[in-house]
Amino acid sequence: MxxxxxxxxxxxxxxxxxxxxxxxxxxxxxxxxxxxxxxxxxxxxxxxxxxxxxxxxxxxxxxxxxxxxxxxxxxxxxxxxxxxxxxxxxxDVLQPNHQMTPDAIGFILNYLIEKLISGKLEKVRLLDPAVGMGNLLSTVYNGLVSKKISVEAEGVDNDDLLLTLASVSTTMQRQNVTLTHQDAIQDLLMDPVDVVVSDLPVGYYPLDEKAEKFKTAAKNGHSYAHHLFIEQSLHYLKDGGFGIFLVPAQLFETDETPGLMKMIQEEAFLQGMLNLPNELFKTRNSRKSILVIQKKGNNVKQAKQVLLAQIPDFKNQKAMLKFMQEVDSWKKENI
Known part of the structure; x- marks a missing residue:
């Protein structure tokens, strides 16, 4: 560098x-x-x-x-x-859903993906259904390439300015990325992928008639966009593929939690939930966690022990090393 x-x-x-x-x-x-x-x-x-x-x-x-x-x-x-x-x-004072995913979080997501697919794949298809300016997708892409893994990627976003910036960025980096300008909750014209990685937009999805086709749709009023994105991502994962999402820390503490859990249990295995360091967030409500799910398929099973962890402060190298060793041990015993 x-x-x-x-x-x-x-x-x-x-x-x-x-x-x-x-x-x-x-x-x-x-x-x-x-x-x-x-x-x-x-x-x-x-x-x-x-x-x-x-x-x-x-x-x-x-x-x-x-x-x-x-x-x-x-x-x-x-x-x-x-x-x-x-x-x-x-x-420009960007709205929260347009903010870039911090590098420290991107590197953790990349580390998890490397661990989950290591020894299994030499070529990986990635999807970010909320690609925004493309920084997270590019971070993971470069990280995998540095490990001699061949990558092709797809990114979707309904904001044409953010998608243009993603196009500029990925083209400058000479990355094999296909970008699509559309609402990711609609049907996507793409082949299945090995990994979905995304910093999911948080809030309500405004188009109830589209949301009602999903298992995670709210019974009354607008549905949570991040719930719909998780379900939609499973539709485009290969059997055994992983979904790794940045989600609100309170993901499983809302009135809509039962519908989300039911859908995940039917379609996938919940393999991990990792809380990011509190120091990264200004308020309790803005805290995020990393959700790891795996789509059901042949030879895919629920981890004997779900990976539940508090990720330490990134500046604490000793604690981070211990965390990575714990993830490594968990992977060998469970995935």
Whole structure:
């Protein structure tokens, strides 16, 4: 990893985005999307009716000339883009469901996926049905590739701006990712996948007529979107495939819990529930956990002991090492 290269690419993205933000009178996120597409479009600034101005086009062209993606590792490119996305989250004040999944959480999810599939698969198909800006999917993708696992991935989102940013990011990183702009609760045109990994949107799903087709639909009023996403993900998992989700810590403490549990028991095995460190979250209600489920199939069984754990503070290396050893032991004995 080259910190200098990461900072240089971030500065190029940031400077060019700021120029476009001012010139086009758009949000930082929109400007970042525009500059990313310019860089991928032969490094030629997109100009309509003399906007941006010739002066700004000249400045952008000079910045783009110095962008050297081909000489950078994919993970370094991801980290540079992530810095720009972090700035966007502060500059544009993004809603919670549009916030980027923190790297520390992404690395834990990646570690769990590696453990669960190690020794089983040399090629993996991934799906993130709420891909957003693509940072979590890219984190897992790069992590698996670093372990010599071949990866192809699918991402779905109904927000065209976030999906454009995901496209810019994954294309810059030279990743084999197919992105689809649609509501992930609708039927998806894709082959089954080995792993679904997602930071699920939390809240109510507004389209009751679509939700009522699901086992997790609420009997009255709107259904929980994250419940529907879990069920939908199982539809697109191969038998024995894993769903690894970032979910509210209170997932199994609501009035809709019985419907969710019934669906999981019918379709899959609940193999783990891991609470993330409280220090990561400002309030009790915003705390998240990691849900691990495995779709039923031949030679797939319920773990003798469900993996229930409190993930320690990421800064406590000794405690983290002990946690990883416990996961390793659990996997050998149960999966």
């Amino acid at each position: 080259s910190q200098k290269e990461i900072e240089q690419l971030f500065n190029q993205l940031d400077t060019s985005a700021q120029l476009l933000q001012k010139e086009l009178d758009v949000s930082y996120l929109e400007a970042l999307s525009e500059t990313g597409e310019n860089i991928l479009g032969n490094k030629i600034p997109h100009q309509i009716d003399d906007v941006p101005s010739d002066e700004v086009v000249g400045k952008l062209t000079q910045i783009y000339k110095e962008v050297a993606l081909d000489s950078m590792e994919a993970e370094d490119i991801r980290k540079a883009i992530q810095l720009a996305l972090l700035k966007a989250s502060k500059t």
